[in-house]
Amino acid sequence: xxxxxxxxxxxxxxxxxxxxxxxxxxxxxxxxxxxxxxxxxxxxxxxxxxxxxxxxxxxxxxxxxxxxxxxxxxxxxxxxxxxxxxxxxxxxxxxxxxxxxxxxxxxxxxxxxxxxxxxxxxxxxxxxxxxxxxxxxxxxxxxxxxxxxxxxxxxxxxxxxxxxxxxxxxxxxxxxxxxxxxxxxxxxxxxxxxxxxxxxxxxxxxxxxxxxxxxxxxxxxxxxxxxxxxxxxxxxxxxxxxxxxxxxxxxxxxxxxxxxxxxxxxxxxxxxxxxxxxxxxxxxxxxxxxxxxxxxxxxxxxxxxxxxxxxxxxxxxxxxxxxxxxxxxxxxxxxxxxxxxxxxxxxxxxxxx
Numbered sequence: 001x002x003x004x005x006x007x008x009x010x011x012x013x014x015x016x017x018x019x020x021x022x023x024x025x026x027x028x029x030x031x032x033x034x035x036x037x038x039x040x041x042x043x044x045x046x047x048x049x050x051x052x053x054x055x056x057x058x059x060x061x062x063x064x065x066x067x068x069x070x071x072x073x074x075x076x077x078x079x080x081x082x083x084x085x086x087x088x089x090x091x092x093x094x095x096x097x098x099x100x101x102x103x104x105x106x107x108x109x110x111x112x113x114x115x116x117x118x119x120x121x122x123x124x125x126x127x128x129x130x131x132x133x134x135x136x137x138x139x140x141x142x143x144x145x146x147x148x149x150x151x152x153x154x155x156x157x158x159x160x161x162x163x164x165x166x167x168x169x170x171x172x173x174x175x176x177x178x179x180x181x182x183x184x185x186x187x188x189x190x191x192x193x194x195x196x197x198x199x200x201x202x203x204x205x206x207x208x209x210x211x212x213x214x215x216x217x218x219x220x221x222x223x224x225x226x227x228x229x230x231x232x233x234x235x236x237x238x239x240x241x242x243x244x245x246x247x248x249x250x251x252x253x254x255x256x257x258x259x260x261x262x263x264x265x266x267x268x269x270x271x272x273x274x275x276x277x278x279x280x281x282x283x284x285x286x287x288x289x290x291x292x293x294x295x296x297x298x299x300x301x302x303x304x305x306x307x308x309x310x311x312x313x314x315x316x317x318x319x320x321x322x323x324x325x326x327x328x329x330x331x332x333x334x335x336x337x338x339x340x341x342x343x344x345x346x347x348x349x350x351x352x353x
Contacts, residue, residue, distance in 0.1 A: 004055035007034065007135075008128040008172060020050055028177070035179050038138035038147070058128040059085075061136060075137060079105070079129060083122055085156055087133040089141065097141060098150040101133045103166060104157025109191050111212075111225050113256055116156045118292045125157070127168040134179065151181065154189045154210070158227075160196035170204055183207045189254065194231045194239035201246040209243055210252035210283075211236065215262045216274040224261070233274070240278050250279045250317070256287055257299035257307065268310035281317040284308055 005012040007030075017027050026048065034044040034056065045051040062084060063076035071091025076084055088100040105122035107114070138148055151173065153159040159166045166188070173181045183206035190197055191212045201209060213236075215221040221228040231239075240251050253275065257263050275282070284307060287298030299307070304320060311318040 002053065004053055006055050006058065006128050007031075008058070008131050008178075010172075010178075016050075016053055020053075022049065031178060034135065038135070038142040040139060040143075057135065058126065058132045059136065073140075075133075075140075077133065077136065079125075085125065085129075085133075087137055087155060089137055091146070096149045097146050098152060099134060099137050099148045100152050100155045101130055102155035102157055103130060103153055103159045103162045107157045108161060109158045109225065109227050111191060111227075112293055113214075113224060113258070113287065113290070113296055115290045115292065118290070121157075121161075124162040124165055127165045127172065130165065130169045131172055131179075134173070148181075150185050150187065152187045152189065152210075154187075158191055158193065159188050160190050160193035160200070163196055163199075167200075167203065170207060174204075184249070187252065189252075191225050191227055192231045192236050193227070194235045197239050198242045198246070201243040205247045206249075208249050208252065209247070210254055211240065212254045212256075213271075214254070214256045214258075215267070216270050217262075217267075220262060224256075224258075237274065237278070240280065244279045250281045253280045253282045254285060255282055256285050257304050258287055259297040259299045259303065261296070263299040263303045263307055265306065265310050268307045269314075272311055272314035272316055275316060281319065282311055283319050283321050284311075285321045 005016045007013070013027060017024065030044060030048055033039045034041075041056050044056065045054065048054065059077040059079060061075060062078040065074045065076075067073070071089075071093075073089040073091075075087045075089070077087060078084055083105045085102045085105055087102060090098040090100065092098070102125065104124050106119040107116045108121040109117050110120075111117040134148065134151065141147060153166070170183070170186065170188075173179045173186065174183045183204060186204075187208040187210055188200060189210035189212060197209055197211070200207065212225070213221075214224050216233060218228065218233050221233065243251055255262070255271070271282070284304055286304070287296065289296065289298065308318050308320050
């Protein structure tokens with residue numbers, strides 16, 4: 001029997017349609033049902049004449065964790081080769097629902113504050129594997145009467161280290177015959193791959209970009225983000241300026257608040273100077289501690305509020321963020337690390353005589 005065709009494979013699906021001599025409306029209805037209305041698999045396939053010839057998913061749900069204190073859900077998803085990745089559903093109080101997707105298995109950026117960075121890199125995710133995170137989450141939310149409003153590439157991996165598949169994913173997400181998701185409701189977050197940020201803005205000017213900055217002191221930023229040695233602060237600032245010229249939305253500046261590292265009023269003043277003349281919005285983010293970096297401590301609430309007040313006094317658009325899902329995993333990638341460890345231990349035990 002022929003290998004099933006992926007729902008996300010446009011040329012393959014068109015070839016299957018011609019082989020089966022199907023009216024184009026059959027494929028159109030299939031996509032509308034699954035990629036726009038997120039109906040269950042069985043309902044989506046019910047009117048397709050050869051369901052065994054289709055592969056709806058590139059991933060499978062391995063584990064689900066629901067927060068008992070807020071609207072977060074973490075989905076641990078398994079690839080066809082058994083690797084684990086995370087997607088996070090965020091149901092915020094306003095009623096808007098966001099999905100945080102992963103672009104890689106692990107991450108090579110090795111940021112000091114990130115559990116995923118401590119994993120190293122296994123491989124890039126294909127466009128189909130990234131898109132299936134949306135399909136699986138969308139079907140789950142449709143059963144609750146909800147739908148995904150915002151999609152953020154803030155999960156496992158540095159999106160611009162998987163640039164080709166990232167762009168293919170954005171093309172599919174925004175394509176009218178596929179997901180038809182508004183590009184203005186997409187956000188790609190980078191730890192600072194400056195040239196790729198500009199390329200993305202040039203190709204997708206309506207897609208939002210975020211920069212994980214965390215410090216405007218080069219030596220501090222290099223301690224937190226090793227990639228900062230390759231893309232120093234002056235190069236990043238020029239990239240933000242170029243992105244501003246190409247897009248209408250401000251660049252989101254993500255700033256993790258770390259006690260004694262980057263949270264003083266002097267740090268706030270230096271950040272204000274760095275973003276001066278740029279169109280940005282600063283998000284101040286509380287730190288989710290990870291076991292691998294016990295030397296990092298999150299700033300307390302008074303320090304975060306004072307920092308925010310300093311930025312606002314300088315005329316910088318600023319938001320104090322809070323974290324969802326702290327009771328189900330402290331940081332992106334932790335659940336994957338723990339599950340991988342358990343799986344490895346199970347394999348070694350089963351192999352003993």
